[in-house]
Amino acid sequence: MTGNIIEIVSILAAAIAVSFGAIGPALAEGRAVAAAMDAIARQPEAAGTLSRTLFVGLAMIETMAIYTLVIALLVLFANPLAG
């Protein structure tokens, strides 16, 4: 029964981790894209440089969400408590 409880809690923990961990990066990506759009609207000739930097920045921000995904998968598949 104890293992069962740990599994249930693990699944809940994974879901909560991903859902709340996605909030911050989502807001950050929105702000980044908005700022890049603004910059491209002001300076269309710099669009190439801007979008390249934007992609790299987005990947960096997205990594934060990926961290929580890794934690969730650790909890689900490699949980040290579940035995």
Add this chain to the structure above:
Amino acid sequence: MDSPLTLEPLFHIGPVPITAPVVVTWAILVGLAVFAAVSTRHLKLTPGKVQTVLELFVTTVDGQIRDTMQRDPAPFRALIGTIFLFVLVANWSALLPGIEPPTAHLETDAALALVVFIATIVYGIAARGMKGYLGTFAEPSWVMIPLNLVEQITRTFSLVVRLFGNVMSGVFVVGIVLSLAGLFVPIPLMALDLLTGAVQAYIFAVLAIVFIGAAAGESPGRPTSEQGETSS
């Protein structure tokens, strides 16, 4: 569903279990080495198609290193270029059916990050001397020593988890979608994976440049060209 964190050995060489990512890594290494050897055997002054692409690649890598480090790119070109090419090919090896990219497993990424970690120390000592390199940990004051030590570990760790998480999540999502819906639905996701793979390879290489550049310092370095051995 299979766990993305565990691996089943394919076969054993003596007591050493060999897993699928190791075999794919070997194949990529051999492929890259053969490609490099064949395509650079007859270099001409007026380049053909392949040589033009290679020269473009080398020039781009050189430009990135020069922009980021403000140094002569020659000592770092081999290491950074190899890291970028390997990670890119490894990420894109998912294109071949039945092959899972080796970077989707923690061990490959840990090995790559370890190479970067050791290269940071080696280039740092080579550029500043042992005393000078250890002195950088006490900048701007000795209070920062624990923080700088922790930073060395955490940034290497985040290098591992960043590459692993991005590639693995791509593989994972495609697997889930494939088990839910049939033939053509995962194709956009796989296209997104290609973009992610290229961007992650670029980021990994750029971060390696940044770390090594920070360890080696801003000063225009002595021409040190025989340190490429540490990179392999």
